[in-house]
Amino acid sequence: MEADLFTLPWVPVNIGGSDLLAKAWFGDTKYRLLLSDLNTVWEEDMSADDIQSRAQDLNKRLRAPTQAFFSHLCSVAKPCFSSRNDGQTSAAHVVLEQCGDNLTVKLKSELAGLPFYWEFRCTAAPVGVVCRQLVRPLLAVTRVLQLQGEDLAALLARKDAEIQDYQENGAVLTRARLQTEPFEVHKYKENFFTKIVPQMGVTLDSLGFDSELQALYVAVSSGKTGPKRKRSPDSSPVAEHDLVSEHHKHGTDVLTDVGSSLASQEQNDVKGSSGRPQVAHSKQTVLLPSTTAAGSEERSTSRPKKKKVVGLFR
Amino acid sequence: MEADLFTLPWVPVNIGGSDLLAKAWFGDTKYRLLLSDLNTVWEEDMSADDIQSRAQDLNKRLRAPTQAFFSHLCSVAKPCFSSRNDGQTSAAHVVLEQCGDNLTVKLKSELAGLPFYWEFRCTAAPVGVVCRQLVRPLLAVTRVLQLQGEDLAALLARKDAEIQDYQENGAVLTRARLQTEPFEVHKYKENFFTKIVPQMGVTLDSLGFDSELQALYVAVSSGKTGPKRKRSPDSSPVAEHDLVSEHHKHGTDVLTDVGSSLASQEQNDVKGSSGRPQVAHSKQTVLLPSTTAAGSEERSTSRPKKKKVVGLFR
Numbered sequence: 017m018e019a020d021l022f023t024l025p026w027v028p029v030n031i032g033g034s035d036l037l038a039k040a041w042f043g044d045t046k047y048r049l050l051l052s053d054l055n056t057v058w059e060e061d062m063s064a065d066d067i068q069s070r071a072q073d074l075n076k077r078l079r080a081p082t083q084a085f086f087s088h089l090c091s092v093a094k095p096c097f098s099s100r101n102d103g104q105t106s107a108a109h110v111v112l113e114q115c116g117d118n119l120t121v122k123l124k125s126e127l128a129g130l131p132f133y134w135e136f137r138c139t140a141a142p143v144g145v146v147c148r149q150l151v152r153p154l155l156a157v158t159r160v161l162q163l164q165g166e167d168l169a170a171l172l173a174r175k176d177a178e179i180q181d182y183q184e185n186g187a188v189l190t191r192a193r194l195q196t197e198p199f200e201v202h203k204y205k206e207n208f209f210t211k212i213v214p215q216m217g218v219t220l221d222s223l224g225f226d227s228e229l230q231a232l233y234v235a236v237s238s239g240k241t242g243p244k245r246k247r248s249p250d251s252s253p254v255a256e257h258d259l260v261s262e263h264h265k266h267g268t269d270v271l272t273d274v275g276s277s278l279a280s281q282e283q284n285d286v287k288g289s290s291g292r293p294q295v296a297h298s299k300q301t302v303l304l305p306s307t308t309a310a311g312s313e314e315r316s317t318s319r320p321k322k323k324k325v326v327g328l329f330r
Numbered sequence: 331m332e333a334d335l336f337t338l339p340w341v342p343v344n345i346g347g348s349d350l351l352a353k354a355w356f357g358d359t360k361y362r363l364l365l366s367d368l369n370t371v372w373e374e375d376m377s378a379d380d381i382q383s384r385a386q387d388l389n390k391r392l393r394a395p396t397q398a399f400f401s402h403l404c405s406v407a408k409p410c411f412s413s414r415n416d417g418q419t420s421a422a423h424v425v426l427e428q429c430g431d432n433l434t435v436k437l438k439s440e441l442a443g444l445p446f447y448w449e450f451r452c453t454a455a456p457v458g459v460v461c462r463q464l465v466r467p468l469l470a471v472t473r474v475l476q477l478q479g480e481d482l483a484a485l486l487a488r489k490d491a492e493i494q495d496y497q498e499n500g501a502v503l504t505r506a507r508l509q510t511e512p513f514e515v516h517k518y519k520e521n522f523f524t525k526i527v528p529q530m531g532v533t534l535d536s537l538g539f540d541s542e543l544q545a546l547y548v549a550v551s552s553g554k555t556g557p558k559r560k561r562s563p564d565s566s567p568v569a570e571h572d573l574v575s576e577h578h579k580h581g582t583d584v585l586t587d588v589g590s591s592l593a594s595q596e597q598n599d600v601k602g603s604s605g606r607p608q609v610a611h612s613k614q615t616v617l618l619p620s621t622t623a624a625g626s627e628e629r630s631t632s633r634p635k636k637k638k639v640v641g642l643f644r
Contacts, residue, residue, distance in 0.1 A: 054466050056457055143370055146460050152368050152534045154468035158543055159532045161475035164522060168482035171513065175489035178508045179496070187501035194492045199485065208478060209549060218473045218550060220466045229472055235523060236532060 021048055021149065022237045025230030027099040028223050031121055032112035035223050039149070040097035042090045045082045049097065049136055050149060051119060054223060057146045058119040058138035074133040085127060089134055092125045099227075108134075156236035157229065172199040335362055335463065336551045339544030341413040342537050345435055346426035349537050353463070354411035356404050359396045363411065363450055364463060365433060368537060371460045372433040372452035388447040399441060403448055406439040413541075422448075470550035471543065486513040 026037040031051075039050040045064040050057060062070075067089075068082045078085065095104035108125035121136040141149075176198050189195055225233075340351040345365075353364040359378040364371060376384075381403075382396045392399065409418035422439035435450040455463075490512045503509055539547075 052461075052465075054469070055461055057461075140457065143454065143457055143460050146457050146465065147366075147368055147370070150465045151366075151460065151468065154465065154472060155368070155538070156532050156534055156536070158468060158471050158475060158546075159536070159538055160527055160530065161472060161479060162540075162542060163526070163530055163532075165475060165478050165482060167522065167526060168479060168486065171510070172482065172485060172489065174508075174510050175486065175493065175513075178503065178510050179489065179492060181503050181505055181508050182493070182496040182501045185501070185504055187496045187499070189492065189495050190499055191495055194488075194495050196485070196488050196492050199489075208481065212477070212481060213474055213549060216474065216477055218470050218477075220470055220550065222470070222473070224469070224473055226476075228476060231523075232472075235527060236534065 018048070018145065018148065021050060023234065025233045025237075026050075026052070026150075026225045027097070027230065028225050029097055029099065031096055032110045034112050037223055037225055038097040040094065042094065045086045047090075047093075049138060050141065050145070051121075051138055052150070054221070056117075056119075057141040057150070059141040059145060060136055060138045070135070070137075074135060075131075077130070078132075085132065088125070088127050088132065089123075092123055093134065093136070096121065096123070099230075153233050153237045157232045160232060160236065169199070169201045169204070175199075332362070332459065332462065335364060337548065339547045339551075340364075340366070340464075340539045341411070341544065342539050343411055343413065345410055346424045348426050351537055351539055352411040354408065356408065359400045361404075361407075363452060364455065364459070365435075365452055366464070368535070370431075370433075371455040371464070373455040373459060374450055374452045384449070384451075388449060389445075391444070392446075399446065402439070402441050402446065403437075406437055407448065407450070410435065410437070413544075467547050467551045471546045474546060474550060483513070483515045483518070489513075 020041045020043065021039050024039050024041060026039050029036050029038040031038075034053070037052045037054070041048045045067060047060075047062055047067075049060045052058070064082050067086065071078055071082070071085060071089075092106050092108040095106040096108070096110055098104045106123075106125075108123040111122040113120045113122065117140040119138045121138070123134040123136075125132050125134075179196075180198075334355045334357065335353050338353050338355060340353055343350055343352040345352075348367070351366045351368070355362045359381060361374075361376055361381075363374045366372070378396050381400065385392055385396070385399060385403075406420050406422035409420040410422070410424055412418045420437075420439075422437040425436040427434045427436060431454040433452045435452070437448040437450075439446050439448075493510075494512075
């Protein structure tokens with residue numbers, strides 16, 4: 017069941033005034049939800065039967081089949097679990113309640129002119145889930161970023177070789193302020209750690225998971241979801257070693273998409289940037305590859321469906 | 331108790347044939363140990379009394395006080411929990427046993443001419459420990475590395491401005507092969523994700539935690555351990571928000587040390603590097619700031635003490 021969530025990034029959300037990281041997958045009358053405050057991870061996994069049963073408990077007069085109200089539930093719930101930066105707002109009133117190990121997200125909305133109640137009743141996720149959904153992907157992302165740093169350092173060395181050739185042949189700058197120091201990776205790293213890192217304001221309690229990190233996370237985590245192998249929502253759970261080997265087989269397709277979305281994000285980010293690094297607070301959500309989620313067609317609509325809902329309540 | 335471990339990096343180890351990540355802190359006749367295979371995290375926290383009691387259970391004829399055999403235990407145990415790349419070997423025979431949620435590291439060594447047995451009996455760590463020791467620091471490390479990437483991209487833009495000035499004033503390369511393309515961050519990222527990342531071999535099941543990542547981990551995790559504020563091993567546990575605020579106050583000292591050690595590491599790494607990024611398998615361990623661990627003087631000796639041990643057994 018957890019496999020559907022591998023292909024989604026964590027996104028920073030604010031639920032009832034609390035900052036959390038969220039991963040929510042909505043399928044065909046079922047959903048899976050992960051929430052974390054970086055102290056605990058909570059999860060809920062609901063089938064169509066579970067949803068039907070809870071909907072009737074919470075809405076005594078509701079007699080509709082699950083399909084009839086699930087699209088409404090999605091439309092009010094998805095904005096709650098989408099990045100707080102992407103401007104989606106939920107039509108529901110949202111309250112977050114923590115009780116012992118459990119975390120409940122209570123929604124109150126309106127359906128067919130009557131109040132519609134829903135509760136996401138999340139329980140503490142085991143360490144295995146935390147390792148698969150956070151520790152392993154984050155460790156892989158750090159390796160990708162380390163290698164990117166090495167790659168950029170190698171490019172700087174090539175720039176210096178070009179500059180040196182001009183200089184050795186007598187070229188002189190017309191604007192002296194454009195002169196750069198030769199890049200020395202060890203000096204650079206020392207300066208970076210002593211001067212720049214302390215000013216970054218990177219703290220251990222930040223829930224920062226920006227759009228680039230979301231793309232990196234998806235790049236290292238997904239792989240089961242290449243364009244040619246769209247998995248049906250009802251297929252069986254996938255063992256992790258399968259995901260890893262699939263990652264190798266289909267990695268290029270997924271990464272192409274992620275690369276493109278990152279590139280377009282970067283084109284916006286780069287405008288107005290100065291030479292000084294800043295923590296990016298992009299207003300954009302990353303454009304996930306359209307095939308990353310088995311239920312992606314469900315996720316593409318964020319506003320309540322306009323279809324008239326009648327006869328859901330008695 | 332866990333606070334002592336914040337200041338130590340995870341290191342890749344091989345215990346009895348199994349690859350794990352480890353964090354071990356040895357104090358004055360006490361220790362704390364964390365082990366992980368990235369599916370589970372195990373922990374053990376032992377006081378002097380606990381150690382005395384277990385030593386007598388496992389070694390019936392032993393009647394020495396804890397201090398008398400603890401240095402021997404450290405000398406044989408520490409190499410087991412040190413980076414597999416730093417060449418330390420333990421004089422003990424080591425067996426790893428997993429039983430249910432527990433993981434036991436059994437050591438058999440020789441002390442004063444008689445066999446000396448020890449068992450590290452680790453139990454599954456709760457999610458809170460996994461979040462504090464892995465998730466939060468790794469998330470912070472990714473942000474530091476993202477910002478490093480932005481900083482390097484800004485440097486490349488400055489190199490291009492210098493090159494452009496030479497070219498606009500008629501400078502021509504004597505060696506055409508030195509010519510570089512102007513750096514365009516969005517094109518670069520697209521190429522990086524589509525061409526380079528898939529060849530990196532970064533997988534979700536790798537226990538890679540190289541020396542640079544160890545230094546980054548320490549940089550974001552420590553902060554309680556500035557040179558002027560050496561904490562006694564018996565001080566009370568520190569709430570995490572204190573650690574975070576201390577990180578801001580004393581970050582510079584710690585980061586200076588980390589920066590220096592990274593710089594010297596980088597000086598070695600850079601030799602023989604080609605323009606192509608490679609996963610670093612450094613044989614070096616990073617030189618941790620000497621003040622990072624309250625028990626650092628304990629950690630500095632890795633070989634059995636030469637002091638003659640007599641009368642430990644009856």
